[in-house]
């Protein structure tokens with residue numbers, strides 16, 4: 171990753187998957203820009219960014235086209251080009267992550283799709299003109315709830331299904347420009363976003379018991395796989411969803 175520059179969207183705190191990937195990429199020599207969603211997260215992200223060499227720090231709420239444009243304008247003026255983009259962003263209203271999917275509200279559905287799925291397409295479109303030199307790599311974070319029913323994951327599962335389909339369509343659109351688009355499907359990890367899912371500690375316990383590797387997924391495992399997909403080691407791979415889940419997703423019984 172020496173000499174590579176990348177934008178990481180989705181750091182909230184030191185438990186964030188985005189931060190684990192950022193640290194790993196920085197260890198390998200990448201230069202990073204981190205974004206923070208709003209002032210509430212700003213201080214945290216600033217403290218974390220201080221551990222990196224020459225980081226850029228940008229405000230970015232992915233629901234705002236103006237903020238997306240401003241962030242990429244800044245990247246263009248500071249760096250000219252970028253080599254990779256990490257999308258580790260998801261949000262749903264808390265009531266939508268309890269009880270039945272059936273009662274999902276129109277507004278709750280819209281919000282989950284906008285923030286957790288559409289934002290990948292908006293960011294990929296903005297990144298495209300900056301991924302000029304040797305192409306680029308775009309990485310999104312998904313979860314098994316996008317293809318199988320995971321009780322309480324509800325509207326977020328539907329958003330992850332859309333996210334994974336977006337990965338494939340974007341991979342097709344951008345492949346001619348050597349821009350690759352992939353996702354990691356991580357097993358459950360206790361983060362701020364995960365805390366919003368009702369019964370999350372039960373999910374962790376169930377995963378430990380049923381996954382072939384008999385353990386929970388660790389941040390470092392996701393970060394290492396992320397590094398692989400961001401680097402030229404994965405240069406022949408695009409449009410894929412790679413599971414980092416201790417094998418949980420292969421089980422039928």
Ligand code: NAD
Nearest residue numbers: 180181182186187207231232259260311358359361362363
């Ligand atoms: P996290 O809470 O650390 O990260 C979620 C991030 O989304 C936060 O940084 C938050 O600021 C950001 N975000 C939410 N709304 C936003 C908006 N409008 N604009 C900009 N940013 C916004 O939690 P995490 O678990 O590290 O989540 C990162 C990604 O990993 C998500 O896509 C999540 O669905 C996915 N994932 C998580 C798990 C898990 O068990 N933790 C498993 C599989 C996939």
